[in-house]
Amino acid sequence: MANFLVWCVWVGAAFCCLASALAVVSFSNPFFSALALIGNLASLAVLYLLLGGEFVAAAQVLVYGGAVMVMFLFVIAYLGDKTDQAPWASGPSWQAAATVLAAAAILTEIIVAVALSTGGGLAHSRPISGSFGSPASIGRLFLTDHLIAFEVTSIVLLVAAVGGVVLGSHARSLEGDARS
Amino acid sequence: MHGPDVTWYVVLAAVLFVIGALGVLVRRSPLIILLSVEIMLNGSNLALIAFARHVGREDGQIFAIAVMAIAASEVVVGLGLIVAMGRRNVELDVDKLRTLRG
Numbered sequence: 035m036a037n038f039l040v041w042c043v044w045v046g047a048a049f050c051c052l053a054s055a056l057a058v059v060s061f062s063n064p065f066f067s068a069l070a071l072i073g074n075l076a077s078l079a080v081l082y083l084l085l086g087g088e089f090v091a092a093a094q095v096l097v098y099g100g101a102v103m104v105m106f107l108f109v110i111a112y113l114g115d116k117t118d119q120a121p122w123a124s125g126p127s128w129q130a131a132a133t134v135l136a137a138a139a140i141l142t143e144i145i146v147a148v149a150l151s152t153g154g155g156l157a158h159s160r161p162i163s164g165s166f167g168s169p170a171s172i173g174r175l176f177l178t179d180h181l182i183a184f185e186v187t188s189i190v191l192l193v194a195a196v197g198g199v200v201l202g203s204h205a206r207s208l209e210g211d212a213r214s
Numbered sequence: 215m216h217g218p219d220v221t222w223y224v225v226l227a228a229v230l231f232v233i234g235a236l237g238v239l240v241r242r243s244p245l246i247i248l249l250s251v252e253i254m255l256n257g258s259n260l261a262l263i264a265f266a267r268h269v270g271r272e273d274g275q276i277f278a279i280a281v282m283a284i285a286a287s288e289v290v291v292g293l294g295l296i297v298a299m300g301r302r303n304v305e306l307d308v309d310k311l312r313t314l315r316g
Contacts (some may be wrong), residue, residue: 047286048226055230056251057238064245071249074227081226084217085267090259097282100300102252102289109293110245113300133239136233144228156220160270180276181297188281195288201294 044084050077068106072180087167215267223264230257242307244299248292255285 050073057070075098082091165171176184230253231290237250259278268312 037216043221044218052229052233053227055233058246058249058253059233059241061223064243064249067246067249071252072251075256079221079259082263085223085263085277087263087266087278088277090263093279093282097286098252102286105289105293106249109297112297113245113306125241127252127266133236136239137236140235141228141232143232144231145225147309148224148228156224156268159215159220159268162267162270166270167272169310171272172275172279175272176279180273183280188282189285191283194290198290198294201291213278 040084043080047077047080047084050074051081064110065107068103068110072099072103084168085112086162089167089169089172092169168200220264220268223267224261227257227264228259230254231258233257242309244292244296244306244308247308248289248296251288251292252285255281 054073054077055072057076058067061067062068075094079091079094079099082094223254234250234253234255234257237253241247241250259281262274262278262281266272266278296306305316
């Protein structure tokens with residue numbers, strides 16, 4: 035019974051995930067694309083919960099679905115209504131056909147590579163304890179085994195924040211030049 | 215493990231990655247290209263977390279959180295560039311940005 039319920043949740047989340055990803059790629063208005071991406075992130079958080087990643091699911095909703103998407107929506111609202119042409123608007127072109135072909139090639143390559151390197155060994159996962167993926171164990175790992183990754187991540191975030199400020203203030207000075 | 219085994223998650227991750235790659239290649243608005251890059255990063259995150267579950271260790275989840283932080287910083291810089299383009303009244307179309315072409 036539990037098995038059936040988990041399958042149902044998985045199928046629902048996977049369907050929402052793929053449908054909203056396709057919506058992001060195919061909407062002509064970037065605002066709707068950003069809203070579809072929020073649905074994609076939420077259904078991915080459900081999949082993370084099924085995989086035992088409680089903390090990652092919470093971080094996904096807070097950081098991605100919250101902070102990053104608010105930033106996206108602010109910028110889209112700031113830039114105004116600049117709709118892009120839908121990818122199929124100008125009719126089928128050789129570029130689009132080549133792109134779809136390349137994407138299909140990447141997909142088969144990934145699947146064949148994973149199938150060859152794992153050889154059906156993915157069917158039996160290790161048993162996990164109840165605290166798998168809990169904030170406490172993730173925090174302990176971050177501050178013991180992966181301390182360097184933790185510190186480097188904070189430096190990268192600092193550099194990105196400084197870069198964002200520099201780009202913004204540079205744009206403001208350009209705007210001042212244009213006015214004067 | 216209840217429900218589908220890790221193979222299904224990995225296949226879903228591959229399909230997500232490919233949808234994102236399709237968006238990056240087909241679309242011309244830099245905003246939608248950034249959103250598609252987010253889909254690709256999320257596909258790789260799903261694969262990382264699925265393999266972490268398979269191995270029974272949390273290191274993959276640590277890696278996924280690091281990827282999230284990198285994605286956030288990438289969005290900051292990318293959106294900063296797009297806002298700078300918007301303020302200079304450059305048309306938001308990556309096919310028309312060819313100033314750097316030799």
